[in-house]
Amino acid sequence: MTLPEGVSRRRVDDRERLATRGEPVYGEPTDGPWRLWDAGRSKLGAMLELGLDTGLTGGEGVLYLGAASGTTVSHVADFAGPTYAVEFAPRPARDLVDVAASRPNLFPLLKDARRPETYAHVVESNLDVLIQDVATRGQARVAARNRRFLAPDGRLLAAIKARSEDVTREPAAVFEDVLATLRDRYEILATARLDRYHDDHLAVVARPLAE
Amino acid sequence: MTLPEGVSRRRVDDRERLATRGEPVYGEPTDGPWRLWDAGRSKLGAMLELGLDTGLTGGEGVLYLGAASGTTVSHVADFAGPTYAVEFAPRPARDLVDVAASRPNLFPLLKDARRPETYAHVVESNLDVLIQDVATRGQARVAARNRRFLAPDGRLLAAIKARSEDVTREPAAVFEDVLATLRDRYEILATARLDRYHDDHLAVVARPLAE
Amino acid sequence: MTDEPTASAWFQDVTPGDADAARDAIDDGGTTDPADWPARAVASGFAADEATYYDRLHEATVTATRAAVRERERADDQQLIHCIRAMDDAERTANELAERVAEWAGALFDDADTGVAGARSVAERDAETAAERRAVSLAERVVDLADEADDLRAYIERAAPAVAPNLCRMAGPVLAARLIALAGGLDTLAKKPSGTVQVLGAEDALFAHLSGRAPSPKHGVIYTHDYVRNTRPADRGSAARALAGKLTIAARIDHYAGDIRPSVHEELDERIATIRARADQ
Amino acid sequence: MTDEPTASAWFQDVTPGDADAARDAIDDGGTTDPADWPARAVASGFAADEATYYDRLHEATVTATRAAVRERERADDQQLIHCIRAMDDAERTANELAERVAEWAGALFDDADTGVAGARSVAERDAETAAERRAVSLAERVVDLADEADDLRAYIERAAPAVAPNLCRMAGPVLAARLIALAGGLDTLAKKPSGTVQVLGAEDALFAHLSGRAPSPKHGVIYTHDYVRNTRPADRGSAARALAGKLTIAARIDHYAGDIRPSVHEELDERIATIRARADQ
Numbered sequence: 003m004t005l006p007e008g009v010s011r012r013r014v015d016d017r018e019r020l021a022t023r024g025e026p027v028y029g030e031p032t033d034g035p036w037r038l039w040d041a042g043r044s045k046l047g048a049m050l051e052l053g054l055d056t057g058l059t060g061g062e063g064v065l066y067l068g069a070a071s072g073t074t075v076s077h078v079a080d081f082a083g084p085t086y087a088v089e090f091a092p093r094p095a096r097d098l099v100d101v102a103a104s105r106p107n108l109f110p111l112l113k114d115a116r117r118p119e120t121y122a123h124v125v126e127s128n129l130d131v132l133i134q135d136v137a138t139r140g141q142a143r144v145a146a147r148n149r150r151f152l153a154p155d156g157r158l159l160a161a162i163k164a165r166s167e168d169v170t171r172e173p174a175a176v177f178e179d180v181l182a183t184l185r186d187r188y189e190i191l192a193t194a195r196l197d198r199y200h201d202d203h204l205a206v207v208a209r210p211l212a213e
Numbered sequence: 214m215t216l217p218e219g220v221s222r223r224r225v226d227d228r229e230r231l232a233t234r235g236e237p238v239y240g241e242p243t244d245g246p247w248r249l250w251d252a253g254r255s256k257l258g259a260m261l262e263l264g265l266d267t268g269l270t271g272g273e274g275v276l277y278l279g280a281a282s283g284t285t286v287s288h289v290a291d292f293a294g295p296t297y298a299v300e301f302a303p304r305p306a307r308d309l310v311d312v313a314a315s316r317p318n319l320f321p322l323l324k325d326a327r328r329p330e331t332y333a334h335v336v337e338s339n340l341d342v343l344i345q346d347v348a349t350r351g352q353a354r355v356a357a358r359n360r361r362f363l364a365p366d367g368r369l370l371a372a373i374k375a376r377s378e379d380v381t382r383e384p385a386a387v388f389e390d391v392l393a394t395l396r397d398r399y400e401i402l403a404t405a406r407l408d409r410y411h412d413d414h415l416a417v418v419a420r421p422l423a424e
Numbered sequence: 425m426t427d428e429p430t431a432s433a434w435f436q437d438v439t440p441g442d443a444d445a446a447r448d449a450i451d452d453g454g455t456t457d458p459a460d461w462p463a464r465a466v467a468s469g470f471a472a473d474e475a476t477y478y479d480r481l482h483e484a485t486v487t488a489t490r491a492a493v494r495e496r497e498r499a500d501d502q503q504l505i506h507c508i509r510a511m512d513d514a515e516r517t518a519n520e521l522a523e524r525v526a527e528w529a530g531a532l533f534d535d536a537d538t539g540v541a542g543a544r545s546v547a548e549r550d551a552e553t554a555a556e557r558r559a560v561s562l563a564e565r566v567v568d569l570a571d572e573a574d575d576l577r578a579y580i581e582r583a584a585p586a587v588a589p590n591l592c593r594m595a596g597p598v599l600a601a602r603l604i605a606l607a608g609g610l611d612t613l614a615k616k617p618s619g620t621v622q623v624l625g626a627e628d629a630l631f632a633h634l635s636g637r638a639p640s641p642k643h644g645v646i647y648t649h650d651y652v653r654n655t656r657p658a659d660r661g662s663a664a665r666a667l668a669g670k671l672t673i674a675a676r677i678d679h680y681a682g683d684i685r686p687s688v689h690e691e692l693d694e695r696i697a698t699i700r701a702r703a704d705q
Numbered sequence: 706m707t708d709e710p711t712a713s714a715w716f717q718d719v720t721p722g723d724a725d726a727a728r729d730a731i732d733d734g735g736t737t738d739p740a741d742w743p744a745r746a747v748a749s750g751f752a753a754d755e756a757t758y759y760d761r762l763h764e765a766t767v768t769a770t771r772a773a774v775r776e777r778e779r780a781d782d783q784q785l786i787h788c789i790r791a792m793d794d795a796e797r798t799a800n801e802l803a804e805r806v807a808e809w810a811g812a813l814f815d816d817a818d819t820g821v822a823g824a825r826s827v828a829e830r831d832a833e834t835a836a837e838r839r840a841v842s843l844a845e846r847v848v849d850l851a852d853e854a855d856d857l858r859a860y861i862e863r864a865a866p867a868v869a870p871n872l873c874r875m876a877g878p879v880l881a882a883r884l885i886a887l888a889g890g891l892d893t894l895a896k897k898p899s900g901t902v903q904v905l906g907a908e909d910a911l912f913a914h915l916s917g918r919a920p921s922p923k924h925g926v927i928y929t930h931d932y933v934r935n936t937r938p939a940d941r942g943s944a945a946r947a948l949a950g951k952l953t954i955a956a957r958i959d960h961y962a963g964d965i966r967p968s969v970h971e972e973l974d975e976r977i978a979t980i981r982a983r984a985d986q
Contacts (some may be wrong), residue, residue, distance in 0.1 A: 019541070084462075084478060091608055092496035096811060099490045105479065109485040111450070112492040120454045124436045124485070127458035139617065151458050169630060170619065170640065295743075295759060302889060303777035307530065310771045320766040322731070323773040327862065331735045334715045335766070338739040350898065360737050380911060381900065381921070413915075452982050497812030502835040506809040510843050513805050517798040524794050531778030555784040562791050565846075565853050572846050637870040696749050 003049060006128055008081025012036050020047055022080035027101045028073055037077075041199045044074040045135050045161035048199035055192055056207060057157045058082075062130035065151045066138065067115040067144065070094040072101035072108075078133065079108040086125045090114045115191030116140070117150050128153040134160040139167055142183035145208075149187050152210050165203040173202040180204075187211055216261060218271030221293025223247050231258055233291035238312045239284055248288075252410045255285040256346050256372035259410035260418075266403055267418060268368045276362045278326040278355065279348065281305045283312030283319075289344065290319040297336045301325045316377035327351070329359050339364040345371040350378055353394035356419075360398050363421050369399055375413040383414040391415075398422055433461055434484070435470045440504045446484035449489055488606050500587045504580060505605040508598070511576035518543075518569035525566055528559045540570045542581065589684050590674035593650060594667075603608065603671065604643050614672075614679035621675075622668035646671065666695045715765070716743055716751045727765035728772055781868045782891040785861060789882040792857035799824075799850035806847055809840045821851045849943075870965050870978045871955035875948075875973065876930060884924050884952065895960035903927065903949035927952065932977045940980050952958075 004019075005011070012021045012033045021036035031038045041047040049056055057187035060081045069075040069087035071094040079085040085108045089095045095112050102110040113121045115136050129151050136144055141162050152158065162180050181190060189207035196203040223232045223244045231248035243318070252258040260267055266376045271292045280298035282285045282305040290296040290313075298313065299322045300306045306323050313321040324332045328345050340362050347355055352373050354383075363369065373391050375384035392401060399419035408412040430636035430656065432455035438445045462474040468570035522543045532555070536542060551557040577598065578699045579676035584597035588610055591600040606624040607613035613621070621629050626644030632638035643652055643664035655663040670692040677685050711849050713736035719726045742753040752758035777783065803824045810817035810827045813836070817823060827844035830837070834900065865878035869891055872881040887905040895901070906926030913919035924933055924945035936944040951973040957968050958968035 043496065065689055069687045088503075092493045092502065093608075093808075095489065096497070097491045099486055099493060100488075101846075102482075103486050106482050106553070109481055111485060112496065113487045119456050122458040123432050123453045123455045124450055124481070126461045128460065138615075165634070168619075169623070302893075303531075303774045303783065306770065306774045307778070310767055310774060313763075313770075314767050317763050320762055321770045322766060323770045323777065330737050332943075333739040334713050334734045334736045335731055335742070335762075336739055337742045339741065350897075376915070380904075380915065449940070494812070494815075500836075502812060506805075506812065507836070507839060510805050510809065510839070514843070514846070517802060521794055521798060524787075524791050528791065531783060531787065534775075554860060554864070555781075555788070558788060558857055561853060561856065562795070565795070565849055568846055568849060572842060575842065576839055579835060581833070589981070638806055 005057040006056075006081050009039070009050065009060075009077075010036060012038065014038060020050060022077045024076065024080035025104050027118065028071070030081050039077045044077065045196060045200055045205065046074050046078065046133060046159065046198045046202060048203075049159065049161075049194070049205045052194055052196070052198070052205075054205055056159055056209060058131065058159075061124075063126065063128070064131045064133060065125055065129050065148065066133045067136075067148060068135040069098050069110070070135075071097035072110075074135070075133075076101045080103045082131070083107060084126070085109065086121075086129075087110065088113050088121060088125075092175075100182050103118065111170065113212060115144050116147065118150060123174045124152065125151055127151060128156075130156050132156065132158045132160075136156065137163050137166045145184055146187040149210050154210065154212065157191075157208065158208040158210070160206040160208070161196065161200070162204040162206060164204070173180050173204075177204045181206070184208060217267075217269035217292050219246060220250070220261065220271070220288075224270075225249060231261060233288045234285065234401075235291035236315050237306075238287050238315075239282070248349045250289075253263040254408060255288065256411055256414060256416065257285050257289065257344060257370065257386065259407045259414075260370065260405070260416045261373075262410070263405055263416070264406070265405050265416055266416060267370055268310075269370075274337065274339070275342045275344060276336055276340050276359065276361060277344045277346075280309050280321070282308035283321075285317065285346070287312045287316065290316045293342070294318060295337070296320065297322065297324050297332075297340075299324045299332060299336075326355050327358065327416065329361060331360065336362055338362060338368075341367050343367065343369045343371075345369065348374050348377045352377065353391045356395055357398040360421050365421065365423065367421060368416065369419040369421070371395075371417045371419070372407065372411070373417060375415070384415075386417045388416045392417070395419060411419075431476050433459070433464060433468075435461075435468075435480075438470070438484075440470065440480055441489050447488040449650055450484060450488040451492055478669045485602075497687050500583065501604055501610040504584055504587055504601045505609070507576050507580050507583070508601040508605050511573050511580065513587070514569050514573035514576060518573060521562065521566045521569065525559065525563045529563070532556055532559055539564060543567060545568075587676040588675065589682070590688065591671065593684065594674050595646070595669055599645065599648055603675070606645065609649060610675065610679050614675045616672065616675075618665075618669045618672040622664055639685045643668075651692075655696070655700055656703050659702055663696055666692065668700065669694075707790075712744060714740070714749075716742075716746055716761075719751070721751065723878060724765070724768050728769040731765060731769040732773055780890075781864060782797060782885055785851075785865055785868055785882045786886040786890070788857050788861050788864070789879070789886050790856050792861065795850050795854035795857060800849050802843065802847045802850070806844045808842065810844070813837055813840055821847060825851075833861075835912050853982055869956065869959040870963070871958050871969065872952065874965065874970060875952055875955050876927075880926065880929055884956070887926065891956065891960050895956045897953065897956075899946075899950045899953040903945055904952050924949075936977070936981055940983055943980045944977060945979065947973065951976075 010021050011018045014033055020039040022039055022079055023035045026032055026037045039047045041051040061083045064078055064085045066075045066087045069089040075087045088111045089098050098110045102108040103125045111121050132148055132152050145158055145160055164176040167176045187209055190208050192207040194205045196205050219233060220355055222229045225244055231250040231384045233250055237243055237264055241419045249366050251256045252262040272294050275289055275293045275296040277286045277298045280300040286298045296319045300309050309321045313319040343359055343363050356369055356371055375387040378387045386409050401419050403418040405416045407416050434449040438449050445531045462477045465471045465477040466541050473482055487612035518540055522540045525543045525546055526538040543563040547567045549560050551560045580601050581597045584601050585592040588600050603624055604610050604613055607616055623641050623644045626641040629641035642661045646652055646667055649667055651667050652660055652664050670688055673688050715730045715734050719730050743758045746752045746758040799821055803821045806824045806827055809818040824844040824847035828848045830841050832838040832841045861882050862878045865882050866873040869881050882904060883895055885891050888897055904922050904925045907922040910922035914921045923942040927933055927948055930948055932948050933941055933945050951969055954969050960966055
């Protein structure tokens with residue numbers, strides 16, 4: 003498993019940790035031009051730390067759903083190409099805008115990821131990667147509806163949060179249901195539990211099925 | 214080991230716990246006329262819980278050094294006779310006075326236990342018990358100086374706090390030094406570590422040596 | 425289907441540099457299917473090349489999203505959220521400082537009482553020494569904070585019914601504001617399942633349950649509702665479930681419609697009456 | 706030795722019922738050896754029987770001790786303790802509420818700043834809506850609390866040098882007040898060994914060390930002193946030890962004598978100069 007170009011491992015405080023090059027945004031530690039990317043605060047960071055084959059190589063066109071305050075998407079914009087960041091809640095989006103202001107390839111949008119028709123007039127088609135980290139019910143439906151932005155050989159990288167679907171059920175059972183719904187529109191390439199970094203989260207790598 | 218008259222074990226919340234009869238003073242749980250005496254908040258309570266032979270039978274004349282807010286001494290006054298309570302710090306003494314106000318046999322004094330000559334004109338001689346719980350350096354010297362109030366066959370019941378003597382030394386070594394100094398004026402009858410209830414405390418039962 | 429390659433693009437009717445037009449287009453526009461907007465923007469003459477297009481897109485999205493965030497944050501339900509949190513903060517700090525005042529006044533005066541009421545009487549004293557002056561002044565700060573909390577509560581009681589009429593009728597304005605705050609907004613509350621609404625505010629207990637350390641919580645902040653608190657313990661789970669169900673419906677009516685619907689309130693009253701009647705059997 | 710059985714008893718010159726006399730006798734009297742005071746009180750006619758004696762003793766000790774507590778609590782060093790704790794509380798709550806104000810103002814205004822400074826500028830705004838009025842009012846509470854903290858600091862700076870002149874000269878009034886507060890009073894500070902003064906305020910770290918979970922702390926609140934903070938890390942332990950030693954002496958002079966002793970200050974300056982000179986070798 004190689005890291006995407008623009009992502010590196012830096013030894014800080016005697017530990018190897020992920021890092022990207024860019025302006026620091028949330029008080030993260032830096033090492034020269036590198037800013038550390040804490041897998042404990044980022045599901046995509048955790049996927050890379052765990053060696054999941056994300057297919058990321060650097061320079062991709064990205065749609066990021068659930069950008070929150072921009073912690074993770076700021077790292078993505080450091081190594082990716084055009085990066086569209088969708089967030090629905092105004093409070094975190096306030097910070098996201100600040101993060102985006104200094105990154106010319108990062109485009110923030112205050113939109114509901116469940117309603118892609120409200121941003122399809124801005125987000126381009128044929129993107130390489132759809133990253134999804136939305137803490138809402140119906141995570142599989144969100145991925146299905148946003149499939150329209152992906153190139154035929156693009157990748158869905160989703161972090162599925164069990165508690166958002168149903169707090170009372172076993173995470174494993176929740177994940178099975180979500181994967182079953184996802185398979186209507188995607189081929190699942192890999193899955194991995196992120197529990198070492200994020201409790202009750204499942205990482206999914208998938209490729210869109212032909213229409 | 215029998216408990217002093219006036220002290221009983223009550224079953225509350227499925228646990229046997231010490232109790233005395235008296236007006237509740239610090240929000241302790243009650244069971245009818247009985248108020249629970251929490252060994253975790255009282256060194257003398259811990260001595261009784263641990264079955265140490267204190268010699269207490271009830272009705273004794275008592276000098277209590279280091280009465281603090283009156284938590285323990287209020288229980289003592291419930292089963293003892295005349296009870297003199299010495300405390301040096303004004304803030305806890307404020308509460309001690311309130312506790313004493315409703316107990317006719319409890320006499321609060323704002324005095325320094327290291328200077329018995331400042332209260333020997335109030336505290337009577339020939340007392341049965343000297344209870345000592347002072348968190349100050351020189352705990353053995355305090356016991357020696359207050360020996361004057363004890364009857365020849367009286368008892369010293371002291372809780373020695375290692376950290377008050379020297380925070381940097383091993384408690385066991387501190388206790389040895391304290392006991393060595395105590396032996397100049399007292400015969401040690403029994404000792405017990407109170408750690409189950411109070412970290413790094415040694416309980417000492419002793420009898421005054423003849424002058 | 426006519427060939428209008430940029431018909432639905434955000435930049436269709438936007439002159440480069442017109443921030444307001446760009447904002448409106450990004451906010452209110454939309455289309456079913458995305459397209460290769462950068463190529464089309466160049467083809468249509470909106471930008472000389474794709475790099476210029478991305479620069480304009482960046483400027484437009486940052487500007488538009490900043491304005492949209494501001495507008496959403498100024499919305500009435502968001503103001504309610506700030507208010508209820510400020511009220512809790514003002515009450516908490518008033519109580520904390522009142523403890524300090526009671527400690528201090530207990531050393532200075534004979535009849536000092538505790539709590540905010542105690543601080544109120546200390547604040548009315550005539551100070552005789554410099555130290556007393558400081559203690560009395562600190563007590564005045566406690567009074568100010570307690571009054572601030574009262575003013576915030578009064579604002580919530582006035583403003584909440586306009587934001588969520590059915591929710592307020594069912595839960596009272598303060599609990600309604602708390603539920604909206606815990607969900608993050610009326611819109612997000614309206615989208616939550618009833619089981620989640622039932623335990624809003626009991627997140628700690630819920631996570632303890634999920635890690636196997638505790639039983640499942642039966643209710644969160646809705647515990648403060650008379651229908652839960654004053655139902656006998658054996659039936660409290662049923663009452664909480666019934667209340668949460670109707671609160672969820674009330675939030676949805678408030679978000680999507682906004683009119684008062686007496687039926688939902690009557691249904692809840694009847695359901696609770698049935699549950700409570702079990703106690704008499 | 707003459708036979709005066711009640712010569713030194715607290716009740717010797719007290720008429721039963723004279724609370725002031727009883728208080729003076731209990732507070733200021735004393736003797737080397739205790740005696741059977743109840744029997745002597747009956748013999749001398751102070752009380753008809755021992756039960757009556759104990760009743761009078763109870764009334765006298767409760768009254769005298771309550772008054773003595775009040776007086777001790779009103780003492781200047783105790784007022785300093787209340788002040789420094791109140792100052793810390795006022796600062797902490799001002800900062801906590803400033804965070805809430807910043808959150809809220811960020812949703813309402815374009816150029817809202819964070820912290821107490823941010824709240825100061827929000828407090829000066831003209832509110833245009835009811836919600837803005839509440840946010841501005843909350844900001845005013847923050848300003849009041851920050852000003853209260855400043856007033857408390859000013860009081861400490863005025864009052865502390867009178868309580869502990871040498872300690873203040875060595876540590877500055879605020880750190881001097883902190884040390885007195887951590888010890889519980891100037892008298893208790895004066896009786897503490899230097900090693901304890903060195904780690905006052907680092908109790909958590911100390912207990913962690915004692916339970917084998919951490920290295921021994923090198924300094925507590927005295928870390929804020931220039932002589933510790935601005936000495937290079939390798940020599941900081943020596944500097945803290947030297948400073949704590951002299952602070953202990955300063956507290957003892959202040960408690961037992963009260964005059965300024967330039968020599969102890971000069972000795973500390975020299976010792977620190979020596980320790981810092983190691984860095985140049």
